[in-house]
Amino acid sequence: MRRRTLLKGLGLSALAATGCGTSIRGSGPTGEDRIVIGFVSPRTGPLAGFASGDSFIVDTVRRTQAFAGGITSGGRKYPVEIVVKDTQSDPNRASQVARELILQDRADLIVTSSTPETTNPVATVCETQGVPCVSAVVPWQAWYFARQADPAKPQPFTYTTMFFFGVEQFGGCFVPMWERVPSSKAVAGMFPNDADGNAFRSAWPDIIEDAGYRWVDGGSYTNGTTDYSSMISAFREADCEIFINAPIPPDFNTMWKQAAQQGFRPKLATVAKVLLFPADTEALGDLVNNIATDSWWGPYMPYTSSLDGSTAKALAEAYQAASGKQWLQTLGSTYSLFEVAHQAFTAVDAPHDRKAVAAQLRRLSYTGISGPLDWTKGPVPGVAIQQPVGVQWKKGKDFPYEMVVVDNTLNPAVPVGADLTPTNP
Template identity: 40%
Template sequence: MTKTPFSINRRQALSGLAAGAAATAAPGFMTRALATPKTIKIGLVQPSTGPLAFFTEHIPFVLDQVQKTLGGSIDVNGTKHPYEIIIKDSQSNPNRAAEVTQELILQDEVDLVATFATPETVNPVSDQCEINGVPCVSNDAPLEPYFFGRNGDPAVGWDWTYHFFFSGGGLSRALVPYWKRLETNKVIGGLWPNDGDGIAQSDKAHGFPPYFESEGFSVIDPGRFDMPASNYNAQIAAFKAANVEIIQGVLPPPEFTTFWNGAAQQGFQPKIVYVGKACEFPQAMEPLGDRALGLSTEVWWSKYHPYSSGLTGQSSLELADAYEAASGRQWSLPLGFRHALFEVIFDTLKRTENLDDKGSIRDALKTTNYKSIVGALDFTKGPFPNTAETPLVIGQWVKGEKFPLDMVIVDNTTTPEVPVNAEPMLIKYS
């Protein structure tokens, strides 16, 4: 078991409560033994190591902010309860994610589980919570791979597991207006691996191809592939043969680097490249140098978003600035969602009627209707049961001032309240 350095120390928390009880006893009266308030145990499953580790960099900062804001305890029904956050590493492996979730539930006896970082983490964690009757809240996996990747039934949903993020439908609706503003032959190459995201996006009935084709685009799909891949020669050859000018895919950062290096070596020069997971992180883009300029990404959250935290009161810009000041690193999209995850956790706990009853925690979670730093979250609205959809805009990478690269917002068709601060551009090759 790994605990974050910002976890609440159980012994310190209980000692502080005992001291407080003694200090408030009336002089001359013998104090009675008081029941110790329940310590709330929160399990957090994350990919601390492996190819998805990029997704976890903000956690220490966010937990430090939580600690400073709450002071180590939360008020539930007039009683202050200390909390403990127990972190487990999924190692970027779905099987390991399931194993450590079982440890949290059966050994650590957590009251609630939280998780994030792609369906490969979120789905197995959520499934274990559903099986064992433990409330779970998650984000950072598109809604369709989360819901249908777990064989969800839209007529039924689940009892214990809740999730908020953007949807694949929302992503396709955000990408198409951006693509149409640029001059291309409208031929898309699908870079879709054999994983939860790739299978959902490539689905010929409910995925991206039918929607893109209905909007006047052609789709070239070389088929699913396993990762890690030693090279992407087959995909690049297929894209070149079909004169693909738009890449739409979803790969972890190391895999995208392999693909993009191969494209350069083979003289493949698409005009637009959007690859989810990889192109969201400045740390993954910086090693590419000028070859990162013009790469595009869906933007789930940014310092430009007009939303504020219900936990700390910070605006999106204030949160991004605080992260950069504390870490020396550049803000990136997951920061807002890491923060929002704990907004929802503590909002849920504060509204729980009986902390000793996991069903009561679940009932508070499922009625969440909350204004967070990533936007309004309402699990009753869907589009699927147990989910809340968050907004999207489109960004591209440009040369930076404070850091080597900056992400700018270039299209806000589907979320006009997020301001645009640059014009969309085709990738330029020297």
């Protein structure tokens, strides 16, 4: 991966459908020496789709014997309290609730998830206050470089760590799918004039060029644009048969419907930032069929919980039974945050020794519900990488559309569920 590409990937994130949630407080008795874990996520606001399974996961984790029976650290068993905070999808509030967890709840560790707007302010507060923190569902470049005083000369963090993937994994996930569809090798890019769009616009040309494809930028546009005719015309004139993007979901929905009306039907659409969750498919209906995206967790993952041995499939099915809704990728990520917390606390002599817990996080290596996570391998200190698979939305049996694995180039342990099918034959 080129150095300049890494630095260009600072703004990668994703938006999702809205949802709702309420704060949950752990059951540890007040005044008793206990382990306090703070959990920060966007339970309400425009990013709430990411957190729509959080209540279920927190309840599930708290019922496991690993947590309900207390965590043994340094030969002593401690009751555990989980304190949940909602950022309301606001970075400023994310900072505020992180401070509350540290100063009022006396958190021993804070875990946080879902986009840089959530994880970065929380991690920054934790690093400043000397409190261990684990982040997830944030591209690592966006988490690591964007928090540096000088991104060109990055310095390792002491208290903050994370797991997910980054620009190179997007390329490693999408390009193999392109290779399986004969095309003109012209790639259309739909990237808005915002932090995420500009980061993708900067990072993708290197990946595309190295893979032997030709880049066609649809042009920088303002979020909320309603007419994409000029972009669609440019893609058609350039004979683009591969499509990538990083827009907010409503804009993609508008553009994709106009593309169908105006005859732009790329052979394969590989999308980022949109269509991550089942709710995202509703607005498109049949137009979502065979659109491809990345998947970092799902019931098809051959992984089991390090807390109670349950499988990824069992976790997804339990969520569906409890909620009546389709599983979503962030279930695994949120669950893994608490696995990581458990791993760290059980490996130290004193759970309230923040330096010791933070040091353990930086050298942690284990396998759990999200598969193998190894902080000793990098790519930079404090970061563990997941390997996503390529999936397509296809008509399902239990739900209108379901994610099906069609490419496992980056993660051969995940079985392929179907052949990759052109989005538009």
